[in-house]
Amino acid sequence: MTATTPDALATGTQAAWRRWLRRHGWTFGVWILLVVLVAYYSTLIPAFGSFQLASIINNGAPLVFLAAAQAVIVIAGGIDLGVGGMMVLTNVTAARFMEGQPLATTLVIGVIILLLAAAINAGVGWIITTSKVPDIVITLGSLYFFQGLALAVLPNPGGGTSEGFRWLFTGSPRGIGSNPYPAAILISVVILIVAWWIGKTRSGLSLYAVGSDKTAAYLSGIRAARVKIVSYAVGGALAAMAGLALTAIAGRGNPTAVGGNATLNSVAAIVLGGVALTGGIGSVIAVVPAGLILFFLNPILTAMGVDPNRAQIVQGVLIVVVMMVTGLIEWRRRRRV
Amino acid sequence: MSTDLSSGADVKSDPSQPTVWHRSARYLATHPHLVLIGVLIFLILMTGAVESNYLSINGLRNSALFAVPIGVLAAGQTILMLTGGIDLSAAMIATGAAYVAANQSPKGAAFAIIAGLAVGVLAGAANGIGVGVFQVNPLIMTLAMAGILLGLFTSWAQTIFSGSTRMGDFIRTLGGGSFFGRSIPWAVVVWAVLSIFVIYMLRRSGFGRNLYAIGDNGIAARLSGMRAWQVLIVVYIIAGVFGAIAGLLLGGRVGAVDLQLAGAFLLPSVAAAVIGGTSIFGGVGTYTGTILGALILGVLQSLLTFLGAGQAIQQMLYGAIIIGLSWLYTRISATQ
Numbered sequence: 001m002t003a004t005t006p007d008a009l010a011t012g013t014q015a016a017w018r019r020w021l022r023r024h025g026w027t028f029g030v031w032i033l034l035v036v037l038v039a040y041y042s043t044l045i046p047a048f049g050s051f052q053l054a055s056i057i058n059n060g061a062p063l064v065f066l067a068a069a070q071a072v073i074v075i076a077g078g079i080d081l082g083v084g085g086m087m088v089l090t091n092v093t094a095a096r097f098m099e100g101q102p103l104a105t106t107l108v109i110g111v112i113i114l115l116l117a118a119a120i121n122a123g124v125g126w127i128i129t130t131s132k133v134p135d136i137v138i139t140l141g142s143l144y145f146f147q148g149l150a151l152a153v154l155p156n157p158g159g160g161t162s163e164g165f166r167w168l169f170t171g172s173p174r175g176i177g178s179n180p181y182p183a184a185i186l187i188s189v190v191i192l193i194v195a196w197w198i199g200k201t202r203s204g205l206s207l208y209a210v211g212s213d214k215t216a217a218y219l220s221g222i223r224a225a226r227v228k229i230v231s232y233a234v235g236g237a238l239a240a241m242a243g244l245a246l247t248a249i250a251g252r253g254n255p256t257a258v259g260g261n262a263t264l265n266s267v268a269a270i271v272l273g274g275v276a277l278t279g280g281i282g283s284v285i286a287v288v289p290a291g292l293i294l295f296f297l298n299p300i301l302t303a304m305g306v307d308p309n310r311a312q313i314v315q316g317v318l319i320v321v322v323m324m325v326t327g328l329i330e331w332r333r334r335r336r337v
Numbered sequence: 338m339s340t341d342l343s344s345g346a347d348v349k350s351d352p353s354q355p356t357v358w359h360r361s362a363r364y365l366a367t368h369p370h371l372v373l374i375g376v377l378i379f380l381i382l383m384t385g386a387v388e389s390n391y392l393s394i395n396g397l398r399n400s401a402l403f404a405v406p407i408g409v410l411a412a413g414q415t416i417l418m419l420t421g422g423i424d425l426s427a428a429m430i431a432t433g434a435a436y437v438a439a440n441q442s443p444k445g446a447a448f449a450i451i452a453g454l455a456v457g458v459l460a461g462a463a464n465g466i467g468v469g470v471f472q473v474n475p476l477i478m479t480l481a482m483a484g485i486l487l488g489l490f491t492s493w494a495q496t497i498f499s500g501s502t503r504m505g506d507f508i509r510t511l512g513g514g515s516f517f518g519r520s521i522p523w524a525v526v527v528w529a530v531l532s533i534f535v536i537y538m539l540r541r542s543g544f545g546r547n548l549y550a551i552g553d554n555g556i557a558a559r560l561s562g563m564r565a566w567q568v569l570i571v572v573y574i575i576a577g578v579f580g581a582i583a584g585l586l587l588g589g590r591v592g593a594v595d596l597q598l599a600g601a602f603l604l605p606s607v608a609a610a611v612i613g614g615t616s617i618f619g620g621v622g623t624y625t626g627t628i629l630g631a632l633i634l635g636v637l638q639s640l641l642t643f644l645g646a647g648q649a650i651q652q653m654l655y656g657a658i659i660i661g662l663s664w665l666y667t668r669i670s671a672t673q
Binding site (some may be wrong): 131132134136137140145146148149150151155212246264267268271278307310313314317319323326 | 476478
């Protein structure tokens with residue numbers, strides 16, 4: 001989208017500001033919304049301190065990572081229903097093998113799990129590109145497969161991890177505390193690396209190219225199939241981050257968790273974060289506040305005295321309204337151009 | 338064309354003389370349902386080999402009973418997928434309908450059934466308005482609807498729908514009862530009637546053709562004068578009603594209803610439509626294929642039960658079969 005007539009007439013700074021707003025307006029808006037919600041929340045409860053902040057960031061982390069995973073894949077033109085299954089699978093794998101190990105060993109296991117998850121999901125991507133079956137179908141299969149595999153790895157809830165590992169994700173060796181920094185830093189580092197990769201590097205930008213027009217990308221020399229496989233691999237690794245975060249938070253693995261629900265939340269989060277489900281549009285950075293907001297809505301509504309079941313209704317209505325607003329903005333933009 | 342299906346060098350020897358492999362591959366490409374029927378028969382025989390009692394009316398009856406809710410829910414998924422949509426709220430609609438019907442059962446079977454179906458109509462209409470009028474992505478619209486319905490029914494369960502959750506006798510007979518000396522379940526009869534309706538609608542009615550047209554090329558459909566939004570609202574309502582029927586049958590079979598009733602059937606209903614060759618992007622598919630898909634999943638369930646496979650193996654096999662069958666299906670129809 002290059003400058004239209006009004007932009008060209010405006011002065012330099014104004015034009016630059018407008019262009020920035022058009023490009024990053026949604027990201028900006030979602031961050032503002034998160035800040036407003038946190039501010040509002042702090043007025044609702046008697047004492048808002050680092051404990052509440054830590055609780056939001058720590059417990060929101062799995063959804064943030066999962067949403068980032070979904071965002072990377074959707075930007076490249078796919079959709080992965082299996083990310084929730086991958087989260088459950090990595091959660092139980094980590095819990096099973098990390099139990100009773102020292103920090104160094106748990107870190108090594110964590111890295112191995114990340115790499116394995118990337119490799120397995122790359123395999124899913126390979127199946128999609130080779131079979132030419134729609135993404136949603138193959139990943140529906142992979143969702144079941146991962147969920148079953150999780151039950152095979154750890155038949156019953158249990159397992160454990162090291163205290164240091166829990167501190168890394170939650171700022172406390174017991175997984176609960178008032179130190180928000182480790183989780184905040186971890187999320188920032190991971191998301192910034194992914195955002196830098198997808199926005200600044202050749203291999204990352206090709207995800208946008210393939211997502212917006214696969215044929216055009218192919219004709220301009222991008223190996224579309226390989227790009228798609230890469231997007232699935234990165235998505236798999238990010239989903240594994242979500243699983244590791246879960247292990248650290250809960251200190252155990254839960255194979256009976258429903259991965260499908262987590263997947264659906266991740267889809268809702270990226271939509272709220274402004275990622276187009278048709279591919280090629282969106283930012284990984286906007287997905288972070290969106291994931292936190294989705295997680296955060298429940299405590300807010302509870303603090304407002306809304307019964308938790310109603311909170312579910314509000315959440316659903318909110319997502320629909322956001323989608324309607326997006327549709328309206330898109331429609332107006334198209335009419336203007 | 339591609340000779341992927343054939344093995345051996347004889348195929349390449351003389352292109353002007355189609356070999357048996359060639360001809361059968363082409364025949365299968367034009368009749369992909371035959372592959373599904375083959376898979377179904379293979380699975381039935383395999384189940385029979387594992388448990389010889391299975392090859393009886395009683396054994397097959399169990400598979401059919403398991404396939405019914407999947408098949409009815411998948412009828413909704415099929416007609417929606419033809420328009421390029423999907424219904425992730427179908428299981429929640431089913432649960433809600435069953436819950437309302439069970440709650441209203443003391444007021445008589447007719448009232449209970451109508452109340453249950455009303456849930457499907459209302460939720461379907463809301464979905465249809467969101468997708469058809471406001472152009473919300475169907476995935477998101479129905480996903481949000483599932484959340485909204487769950488919230489509504491959880492809070493209503495304590496207020497306006499508190500009380501009995503036991504299904505009335507008539508619906509219990511419909512869902513779990515059989516006739517001809519316990520051989521043919523009523524639920525299968527309901528499914529058969531519904532199937533005839535759906536197949537007739539898709540193949541013979543103008544409305545059915547509209548569904549294919551919207552899914553194939555929505556812009557072209559609109560430019561040729563079709564009011565796509567009206568068609569979408571109606572099709573989402575029909576899908577909602579199918580969801581409600583599935584819920585009533587399932588609730589009738591189980592007897593007592595809770596809010597987890599149909600949740601496990603959502604993804605299988607999508608899987609049945611997909612295995613049956615309905616394209617998730619719209620415009621391609623038949624309900625006959627979906628029926629076969631639902632039956633395959635039903636028999637598979639019996640097979641896994643007889644094998645004594647644990648939950649882990651079951652889910653992994655389930656996933657592998659979705660991937661494998663959809664791959665096979667795409668491969669075969671691509672050789673056309």
